[in-house]
Amino acid sequence: GQQLNQSPQSMFIQEGEDVSMNCTSSSIFNTWLWYKQDPGEGPVLLIALYKAGELTSNGRLTAQFGITRKDSFLNISASIPSDVGIYFCAGLTGGTSYGKLTFGQGTILTVHP
Amino acid sequence: NAGVMQNPRHLVRRRGQEARLRCSPMKGHSHVYWYRQLPEEGLKFMVYLQKENIIDESGMPKERFSAEFPKEGPSILRIQQVVRGDSAAYFCGGQSTNTGELFFGEGSRLTVL
Numbered sequence: 001g002q003q004l005n006q007s008p009q010s011m012f013i014q015e016g017e018d019v020s021m022n023c024t025s026s027s028i029f030n031t032w033l034w035y036k037q038d039p040g041e042g043p044v045l046l047i048a049l050y051k052a053g054e055l056t057s058n059g060r061l062t063a064q065f066g067i068t069r070k071d072s073f074l075n076i077s078a079s080i081p082s083d084v085g086i087y088f089c090a091g092l093t094g095g096t097s098y099g100k101l102t103f104g105q106g107t108i109l110t111v112h113p
Numbered sequence: 114n115a116g117v118m119q120n121p122r123h124l125v126r127r128r129g130q131e132a133r134l135r136c137s138p139m140k141g142h143s144h145v146y147w148y149r150q151l152p153e154e155g156l157k158f159m160v161y162l163q164k165e166n167i168i169d170e171s172g173m174p175k176e177r178f179s180a181e182f183p184k185e186g187p188s189i190l191r192i193q194q195v196v197r198g199d200s201a202a203y204f205c206g207g208q209s210t211n212t213g214e215l216f217f218g219e220g221s222r223l224t225v226l
Contacts, residue, residue: 006155031213042204042217043156050212088155092213099146099208099215100169103155 002027006089006104013079014112021087021107022073029091032065032072033101037086046087047074079111116140117207117218118187125224126195134221135187136205144168145188146206146215147180156204156217162188195225 006023013019023032031050035043047058049065049072056063062075072089086108090101116139126132138145144163148156158172162182173180177195182188192199202220209216 004155033214040222042219045214045216048212048214090156090215092215099206099213100158100161101148101156101215103157105155106153 002091002093002102004089004091004102004104006107008107009105010108010110012110012112015079015081017079019076019079019083019109020073021089022071023089023091023104024071025091025102026070027091027093027102028069029093029102030069031092032063033090033092034061034063034072034074035088035090037088037106039085043088076109079109081111081113084109084111117145117205117216119203119205119218119221121221122219123222123224125226127226128196129194132192132195132199132223132225134190134192134203134205134223136190136218137187138205139207139216142207142210144208145182146208147173147188147190148204148206148217150202150204150220152201159190159203192223195223197225199223200225 034046037043047063052069054065060077086106089104118137147159150156160173160180161169177193179191202222204217204220206215206217
């Protein structure tokens with residue numbers, strides 16, 4: 001089946017630093033989604049990308065849909081303590097009417113004040 | 114959680130018992146997706162249902178697991194004769210018909226003793 005390789009697995013950074021994480025796949029995806037999950041909660045959608053090459057921002061978050069449609073990255077600028085959590089990339093192969101996602105393994109982010 | 118409601122939030126069962134997890138989708142939506150998250154892993158697709166129909170159950174174990182979405186009432190994910198390996202968080206998702214983005218509920222956390 002399809003797999004997404006997400007890296008790094010974990011990051012320990014100081015407050016104020018920038019963060020970058022990425023996902024790669026051997027398969028093509030039509031849509032890339034980035035989620036954040038806090039302990040004991042469900043994943044919350046951060047950014048959605050629909051076109052190859054697309055660069056999208058949401059506040060301090062920026063994500064890009066790779067040209068080959070096989071990769072995506074997420075950047076967080078000027079990190080703050082509430083950025084702590086697990087970040088997941090997810091790829092969608094079907095159309096917008098079919099939400100069968102493949103998830104990466106997650107990146108655990110720890111921010112030291 | 115974008116209006117996706119799940120219950121119970123936490124469920125404890127002994128080996129061999131049955132677990133029933135419920136999901137009510139976003140208002141106006143007639144489909145749900147169930148995903149499972151094992152500890153320290155990403156979410157994995159289990160089943161996609163529309164009202165009274167199973168559309169895709171390719172991610173659901175063939176034995177002991179079943180899902181339904183009746184005409185009236187919530188979707189039910191049923192696990193019979195639970196084993197310790199069934200301990201996980203089970204998430205229900207709904208998809209935006211405009212953007213294809215998938216939104217998740219808070220999850221049901223099953224612990225099998």
